[in-house]
Structure formats: C-alpha cells, structure tokens
Amino acid sequence: MASQGVEAMGITTPRHLALALALAIVLMPRTINAANKRPQNSGIDKNLNVIDRCWRSDPLWRHHRQRLARCSVGYAGKMTNNIGPGVTCYRVTDNGDDPMNPKPGTLRYGATQIRGKVWITFPKDMNIKLHRPLLVSSFTTIDGRGAHVNIAGGACITLLGVTDVIIHGLRIHNCQTQETVEVMGPEGHIIRIDYPDGDAISVISSTKVWIDHNTLYDCGDGLVDVTHGSTDVTISNNWFRTHDMVMLLGHDDGYVQDQHMRVTVAFNYFGPDCDQRMPRVRYGFAHVVNNLYQGWGLYAIGGSMNPSVRSEANLFIAPDAGRKEITWKLRGKGGSDWNFASTNDVLENGAVFTQTGDVGLEPHYNRTQAFRIGDATSVRSLTWSAGALSCLKRSKTRC
Known part of the structure; x- marks a missing residue:
C-alpha cells in the first residue's frame, strides 16, 4: 500500500x-504510549504554550537557567524576585537527608540553610528519599531540568509561610503520611509539623508560588494542596496521574481566609486514572485553562463554600463508563452563590459541564500575569510535554 x-x-x-x-x-x-496512555510527540511542537515557548526555544537554556523566572504566567506573575543580584547557585550532589542537621550538598541544606535567593540544580540523576517534610525557604527555586530527579518513598515538599518559590522539573511520587514531626526549617528554625498527610506539594499560608513541569502521582493524600490563606499561585505544565484526590484549593469549609485565594491551573495533563479534585475549590477563585482531562471518576472540577471557577478552553474527555458530568458541588455548603463558568471548553465522549451563577467570570490579571490562551482544539498540542521533561545533556537542540 x-x-x-x-x-x-x-x-x-x-x-x-x-x-x-x-x-x-x-x-x-x-500515538499513545501503551504503558501509560500519555500523548506522545516526536519533537518540539510548533504550538508550544506560552510558558514553554519563553525558554525551550533557546538551545543554550542550560547557560540561561534563570530566564525561566520570566516565563511564568497567571496569578503567580513573573518570578523576577528569584533572580538578579545576589543569587546563590547551589548544586545538589548528595541524595542523603538529615532532617534536623542538613548536610552541605543535600537538597534540604540548599532549600533551608542558605539565606537570600537560591537557585538549586542537580548535576546528575538522583533518587531522594526525604525522611521528614522538606520546608522550602522564600526566594528559592528548585530546578530539576537536565536530570532525572525523583523525590519518592518518604516525605515530600511543604511551603509554609513563604513567598517567591519555584518548583520545576521534579518527579514526586509515593509520598507517605507521617506522625507529628519536628524538622529543621528556614534560617535554622526547628518547626513542628502536625501529622503530615502525604501531599506531594503542600502550599500553606504562602504567596507567589509557581509549580511547573513536574510529574506527580500515587501519594498518601493529595498531589498539590493550596491552603490556609495561600494565594497568587500558578500550577502549570504538570502531569497528574494514577491518583484519587489530585488537587485541593482551600483548607476546609470553616477557613474563610481562603476567600482571597487566587490560583491559575494551566496547561496540565490530568490522567490516566485520576478520580477527583482537578481541582476541588473552597471560597477562592480558580482560573482553569487549557488543561487536558483524560477521564475522571467522581468528577473533574468541584468544591464548596461558594467558590468561583472559570473553566476556559479546556479539553474534557469523559470516561467511557461512569459519570459524564464534569462538575460537582457539595450541597448545603454555601451553594447559593456558586459561580462555575465554562468558556470555550471542548467536551468529548459525552462530557457535560453544568454552569451555575455568574458565567461571565474574569480572572482580572494584571500586566505581569496575563497570557495568551490557546484554542481548546489545540490543547493536546499545548499539553503533550506536560510533566518533568527529559532534557538530554548532550543535546545541542532544545529541551
């Protein structure tokens, strides 16, 4: 033929x-990879999303790593407070972990013991088992590009009362719940953490956080939680798979401080085998844009306590069997003023989005937050490289 x-x-x-x-x-x-059903592509796509186009088109990105900080969009804004004069470039050379006395060369030492702006990189592939949660200091970037970095089998990452943090290019999985623990935190402070629940990344009382191009799956509780008054967060280009409760935005129904929360969820790939909370929102505002949903179990987007969600130009592919409804709203929990809006979404395989309240919601981004939104028909292309990238060291082309 x-x-x-x-x-x-x-x-x-x-x-x-x-x-x-x-x-x-x-x-x-x-084609579809038979092992994990993730969309594949043979090379750099001309339709890179606005974040990736900003830095991946540069064949010398390894020499211009800090350019990444100017590529963020959404509520986190540009992460320019993480770069400029005085940045300490720190290389993780030791995969060990001492939660109470971090040793130089370990990830925990770089994330907690160096004052000021810190840009953390990994010169080689590394598997890190954290014995207790890793508390990350303000103005810290963890940049996993160029290495295959796993954080798995123990505790994971917590951002507690910090600002200006970038987490990029990590594979975080199999995080475990723990008993109440004490751990060395930023600036040498010993901090008690009550019952860490096994989240891959937990953002607590923090602002201006960018979580980009990570692969997250199979943890004790959630994959990303944004709680306790955290705001101005962008969660982008991540691959979420094989998990029940994926993403929680808002602590609990009684924590009204989360009404000021603003989170952008953009260019992520959800699936396969994600059941619910993509995201689940309480009180605040979530702009959910240009994401690919490869099915769900209970629901894709839901919440309680009158949240506002603008779902824009996403691709929702309903499961072959089970619930076709995308949204879920907890009845009797502030359900009178729901604002769930669907704008230019594409619904496939019988997917249904039930709109409620103000369907004209706008994110009201400022100049440093605004970005060009792709058409929903291009979402497969915009998300095909979601997750931690494989940037070959010998490659003379792009990542």
Whole structure:
C-alpha cells in the first residue's frame, strides 16, 4: 500500500522517495504510549504554550537557567524576585537527608540553610528519599531540568509561610503520611509539623508560588494542596496521574481566609486514572485553562463554600463508563452563590459541564500575569510535554 501511494504521487527516484517518507512521518498523528496512555510527540511542537515557548526555544537554556523566572504566567506573575543580584547557585550532589542537621550538598541544606535567593540544580540523576517534610525557604527555586530527579518513598515538599518559590522539573511520587514531626526549617528554625498527610506539594499560608513541569502521582493524600490563606499561585505544565484526590484549593469549609485565594491551573495533563479534585475549590477563585482531562471518576472540577471557577478552553474527555458530568458541588455548603463558568471548553465522549451563577467570570490579571490562551482544539498540542521533561545533556537542540 505504501509503494502504491508513492507511485500515485508520481515519485520514482530514491531521493524523492526519502522525502516522501520523511513527510509522511512528520504528518503522522501522535500515538499513545501503551504503558501509560500519555500523548506522545516526536519533537518540539510548533504550538508550544506560552510558558514553554519563553525558554525551550533557546538551545543554550542550560547557560540561561534563570530566564525561566520570566516565563511564568497567571496569578503567580513573573518570578523576577528569584533572580538578579545576589543569587546563590547551589548544586545538589548528595541524595542523603538529615532532617534536623542538613548536610552541605543535600537538597534540604540548599532549600533551608542558605539565606537570600537560591537557585538549586542537580548535576546528575538522583533518587531522594526525604525522611521528614522538606520546608522550602522564600526566594528559592528548585530546578530539576537536565536530570532525572525523583523525590519518592518518604516525605515530600511543604511551603509554609513563604513567598517567591519555584518548583520545576521534579518527579514526586509515593509520598507517605507521617506522625507529628519536628524538622529543621528556614534560617535554622526547628518547626513542628502536625501529622503530615502525604501531599506531594503542600502550599500553606504562602504567596507567589509557581509549580511547573513536574510529574506527580500515587501519594498518601493529595498531589498539590493550596491552603490556609495561600494565594497568587500558578500550577502549570504538570502531569497528574494514577491518583484519587489530585488537587485541593482551600483548607476546609470553616477557613474563610481562603476567600482571597487566587490560583491559575494551566496547561496540565490530568490522567490516566485520576478520580477527583482537578481541582476541588473552597471560597477562592480558580482560573482553569487549557488543561487536558483524560477521564475522571467522581468528577473533574468541584468544591464548596461558594467558590468561583472559570473553566476556559479546556479539553474534557469523559470516561467511557461512569459519570459524564464534569462538575460537582457539595450541597448545603454555601451553594447559593456558586459561580462555575465554562468558556470555550471542548467536551468529548459525552462530557457535560453544568454552569451555575455568574458565567461571565474574569480572572482580572494584571500586566505581569496575563497570557495568551490557546484554542481548546489545540490543547493536546499545548499539553503533550506536560510533566518533568527529559532534557538530554548532550543535546545541542532544545529541551
């Protein structure tokens, strides 16, 4: 059949045959990886989202790592407080972990013991088991690009009362719940944490946080929690899979301080095997934009206590069996003023989005937060590289 197609095009020379075959490969649709059903692509897509286009087009990105801080969008805004004069560049060379006396070379030492702006990188692949939660200092960037970095099998990452933090390029999974623990925190302070519940990344009473291009799955509780009055957070380009309660925005129904919470959830890939909370919102405002939903169990987006959610230009692919409804609202919990708006979403396989309240919600971004939103029909392309990237050290091209 292939030779008949070439002959029909009038191509007879070996050179023309090679060109035709190359063209056919380029035009082939993306395939599905049989192991994890994640969309695949053979190279850098011309339709990179606005964040990735900002830095991935640079073949010398390794020499310009801090350019990343200017690529964030959404409520976190530009992370320029993480760069500039006085940045300490710190390399993790030791995969060990001493929660009470961090040793130089370990991730915990770089994240807690260095004052001021810190940019943390990994010169080699590394598997890190944290014995207690890692408390990250303000003005810290954890940049996993260029290495295969796993944080798994123990405690995970907590941002407690901090500002200006970037977490990028990590594989965080199999986090475990723990008893009440004490741990060395920023600036040498011993901090007690009551019953860490096994979240991959927990954002507590923190502001201006950017969580980008991480792969997260199979943890004791949630994958990302934003709680206790945290705000101005962007969660982008992550791959969430194989998990029940994925993302919680808002502590509990009695914590009214979360009414000021603002979170952007953009360019993420949810699936396969994600059941609920993508996200679940209490009180605050969530702009959920250009994400790919590969099915769900109970629901995709839900919440309580009158949250406002603008779902914009997402691709929702309902499961073959089970609930087709995307949204979930806890009845009797502030349900009178619900604002769930769907704008330019694409609903496939029978998916249904029930709008409630003000369907004209706007995020009201300022100049440093605003970004170009892609059409929902391009979401597969915009999210095909979601998760921790494989940036080959010997590559002379782009990440």
